[in-house]
Amino acid sequence: MLVTVQPMFVGGTRPDGLPAALSDPRRLAAVEATGLLGTGPDDVFEDLAQVAAAVTGCGRAFITLVDEHRSFWKSCVGVDAADISQRQHPVAESFCYFLVGLDGAPFVVEDATADPRTAGHPALGPMKIGAWAGYPVLGRGGEVLGSMCVIDENRHAWQPAELATLATMARAVSNEINLRVSLTTMQDALTSAREALETSTLLARSLQDSLLPPVLSRVPGLETAASYLPAAGGTSVVGDFYDLFHAKGPWWCTVMGDVCGKGVEAAKVTALARYTLRAEATQHLSPATVFEHLNSALIDQRQGERFLTAVYATFRTTPGGIAGRLCTAGHPPALIRRADGRVQEIGRPGSLLGVLPEVKLTDVRFRLAPGDALLLYTDGATEARARRTPTSGERPLFGEAALAAAFADCAGLDASGMVRHLAGTLTAHSEGWASDDTALLALRVPPRPPAP
Missing domain, CATH: 3.60.40.10 (PPM-type phosphatase domain)
Incomplete structure (x- = not known):
């Protein structure tokens, strides 16, 4: 009988056996700050996931955000999940928690049923996971927000070029999310400036300074x-x-x-x-x-x-x-x-x-x-x-x-x-x-x- 062997997670595990990093307040705040949890499809992220699926030849690709209890699919290619409620799973039923627990290192599995890290995992059957490769999506402070991952139903010997492309896609997703967070912060500052016209010069210069070290x-x-x-x-x-x-x-x-x-x-x-x-x-x-x-x-x-x-x-x-x-x-x-x-x-x-x-x-x-x-x-x-x-x-x-x-x-x-x-x-x-x-x-x- 195959038994799942969990990797050595950075920061240890919670009582339920999942990575303690899932519950890190700083990480959870960074996930919440994206404003993407519970939101619908977005063309930018859909395009990136399509590229990842095409380059690796896998039928499914995901961009996920992981909070304390769930893995939310901001983008999902090859899965029929039109309703928001279908685009999320309990975090224990997702491989994405490995990336959070490994503090930003990639997680790559060529044969999920034979690999001792994933053998017996509850997601294998429902998600038809034969092989899985994922790279972390990182926040501005290096927090692991989620993943850019692909799933093959069959065993898959991942090629260096495929993994390099997947890593690049993950960086692109991270940059897009972090840019949006930064712009939201700047837009909030400008809104305050409009509400207080007498301080507009000070606020505009403050924003200018925020763009300089x-x-x-x-x-x-x-x-x-x-x-x-x-x-x-x-x-x-x-x-x-x-x-x-x-x-x-x-x-x-x-x-x-x-x-x-x-x-x-x-x-x-x-x-x-x-x-x-x-x-x-x-x-x-x-x-x-x-x-x-x-x-x-x-x-x-x-x-x-x-x-x-x-x-x-x-x-x-x-x-x-x-x-x-x-x-x-x-x-x-x-x-x-x-x-x-x-x-x-x-x-x-x-x-x-x-x-x-x-x-x-x-x-x-x-x-x-x-x-x-x-x-x-x-x-x-x-x-x-x-x-x-x-x-x-x-x-x-x-x-x-x-x-x-x-x-x-x-x-x-x-x-x-x-x-x-x-x-x-x-x-x-x-x-x-x-x-x-x-x-x-x-x-x-x-x-x-x-x-x-």
């Missing part, structure tokens, strides 16, 4: 600093954004972007861009490849209604400083200031993102030695104009040459000092009346201490 990540052996300068009198959320984060292993990533337009629609694209970039950075080290995936996401979800420009670099620290690759997509080139004060542009012109399915993008390698610095910026820096007055004539742009000169004039300054110097120079040029928002981000390799 409150504190830059600390990169060992590197100075980092950033600044966001809002346009004078602005009350709209705009699309300037930047980020600095760890990708994997020794690799770090930094990005500066500018979404076309203002308001909540620009904020939606900004949120989509940030989440997509962070997700793809863990899979690809090439900035151009990451941008290609972001372009596809923008085309798929925004139908070309909004575009963005960006510059993105992937780098690692070395004994001599940092080495990396950089790509620009319709964005102003980055600047490198060498320790001796020379300033050079870096980055080849590339396509805008979110306009056309095919883009032309090129990675450029770069190195920073001790005392060298890299500057990313939005066009608000080069297009800054002096304040308009009743008697003012032509208001010249600050320009690329002036920005390079101001950057060169940063001798002896660390990254924070460089950003403060550049921000002060731009403010002086516009006389405190910036016509556009401006973002600046600097990375600097500290100079070597002088020899004794």
